[in-house]
Amino acid sequence: MNAPADAQVIVVGAGPVGQSAALLLARWGIQVLVLDRRAGRDSTGSKSICQQRDVLDIWIAAGAGKIAEEGLAWTTARTYYRDRELFSWSFEREGPLPACVNISQTRTEQILDEAIAAQPLIEVRWGHEVTGLDQDPSGVTVRCAQRSLRASYALVCAGARAQQLRQTLGVSFDGETFDDQFLICDIKADLPGWENERRFYFDPLWNPGRQVLIHPCPGGTFRIDWQIAPDFIPTKADISRKIRQIIGDRPYELLWHSTYRFHSRIASRMRVGRVLLAGDSAHLVAPFGARGLNSGVPDAENAAWKLAFVLNGWAGEGLLESYHAERHAAARENLEITAATMRFLAPRTVAERMRRRAVLEGGRVAEVDSGRFAEPFWYVDSPLTTPEPTRPFEGRPPKGALCVPAPGVIIPDVGLPGGRLREFCRDGFLVLSGDMCDSRLFAQVLGKVTTAPLAVRGLAEMDGTGSLAQRLGAGPDEAWLIRPDSHIAAIIPHAGPDSVAGAVRRVLGKQ
Structure with missing residues (x-):
């Protein structure tokens, strides 16, 4: 694809979702132009403060690991009714990263800005309000007051006030x-x-x-x-x-x-042709459970690797429709969870108020809803995920606990002799193979299936102690296909080259 005049991707909005998207796109070698209507960075107030472990992992990959380093890792959540403690809970530890950290959005944006300044593929232009988006078969024209700009694709991360752009795209924002x-x-x-x-x-x-x-x-x-x-x-x-x-x-x-x-709102579409919507431009939720920014950054990651795969010629444009399928489902889940929380926190009917009082006064801990903390959305039903009946998704684990690995679930961030497992997932597809699998044959066959970056690694090669296979519950004849966003695309028992190749085709949107 010929490079457009201004950038390969224009990101609208220089908040943390737009910043993350730009850094992740540049990591794949994509030229990015970031536009923001403000005159410059607004550095006041804590705003979004609670950043979940899997989002910290994304920022580390983007070159902003200082967020995890500087954030305060709180460990215990206590819930009270009047002056009486109802219960407390703590996060289950997984790998080197804390379950979450608290750090002000102001400082998060500063750290992301530092990473952007060191990335020559990203240009940021302040004082550029985007007033319209026009598409044609070869790209997107982004209209600003100063001039029109051109890119192959646009990613709208303009926050809750993106109504004009949503209307331009014919997207509703009900809620x-x-x-x-x-x-x-x-x-x-x-x-x-x-x-x-x-x-x-x-x-x-x-x-x-x-x-x-x-x-x-x-x-x-x-x-x-x-x-x-x-x-x-x-x-x-x-x-x-x-x-x-x-x-x-x-x-x-x-x-x-x-x-x-x-607010509790969701866009009717998160992909309209060559334009994708992310973050608050696509969904708004009540902050109890910290599901706003912790959902927006995974939007950015999902969009970035798929746009990069299309722009680099590793996948067809059809892959982009899976962005809407996966992230719209994530937004719907967050809306359902936070809406239930708000019905408990701010009951609107007599029946809701009576129920809440009975729950709190009766100490019915299991029914108390102060906000289920943010967790990654698992692409169990994604068109890119190869289902495996012997590895069914077991549902959401108890609060603070870890999920059992299954197709669609994000892979555990296991510590390895050479680093964290997820650090090996970010450069393309990763195939983890058991001792009984022929890794060399896998590599030969998969090299004919895709030109995308792909590595085949034996579980024993990565961790000779066997603890990695034990943590995953991986069998000696299994192959695990991991996406660039660390989600498990397939777990294949009795794995052979053809079955692994089929899973790779599927995750590229070719099936």
Whole structure:
């Protein structure tokens, strides 16, 4: 494909989803132009703070590993009803990365900007508001006030305010807005014992009938979210009083505050021809469970490797339709989960309010919903996944626990002598073969099936102790096909070259 005049891909929006997409595209050798309507970076407030393990892994691959290094890895989540602790839970450890870290979006964007500045394939232009998108068989014309720009594809990561671009594409954005407001504050204070715990309060005496969420952040800072009445406009005195009700007479510094309402919306399409939608441009969810940015970055990764495979001639354009199939399903799941959470947090009917009170007062822990924490979406039903009846998806594991590997599930991030398992997955397709498989024959046959980067590695070769095969539950005659985003595309028992080749064709969208 001939290089277009301005870039191979234009990314609209320089927030963390757009930044991630640009870095991941450049990693595949794709020339990227990032456009943002703002005059420059807005560096105020914590905004999205809680980054999940699998998103940290994506950022490491993108060259922004400092996010994981600088983030605060909290370990315990406590939930209270009034002044009584209902329960607590901790994440199950997997590999070298923490289950999540807290770090302000401002710092995350700074680290991503540093990585972008070191990448010659990426150009960022501020003060470029995109007003329209026109497509033809050979590319996309991106209309700005200054001029029109040209690329083979466009990826819209323009946030929740991308209504004009969605309308240009004929995409609806149906859903709802919740009435209650939320007041958020960043404070700096010394709160011994709170440094590594997330605390959630239902109906505390200092916010009766509503909720409060407290998260620790790096540098002795804390993020506090209060649910407040729809018509309440907090003054400085109100904010000071609310903070004092939580921390007492300890000294503190108020760093930032804001109010907002939650939305629950989803785009009708996430791919329209040569234009893909990602992040808040495609879906909005309530933040309890941290499913916003933790879903937007996997959007960016999914779009990046598929666009790169098409642009590099390794796959046909039909592969891009799987972006919509996979990430729209992920958005729908997040909407269902967060909508159920909001019905519990902000009940709208008498029946919902009565049920919530009965659950909390009765200590019915299994029914308490303060937000199921973000987890990767598993492409069990994807057209790219080869199903295997002997390896069925066992469903979502208990809160904080790990998932049993199966086709469509993201592969465990096992520590190996040469690094982490997922570090070996990011450069193309990876075939993991058992001791009874002929790895050399696999490599010869698969080299005739695809020109995409592909490596065949024996499980024993990668880890001679056998712990990798044990953690995966991999048999000696099995082959595992892993996608560039670390999801398991196929687990093939009694594997032969033809069956592995069929799984590769399928993951390229050729079946």
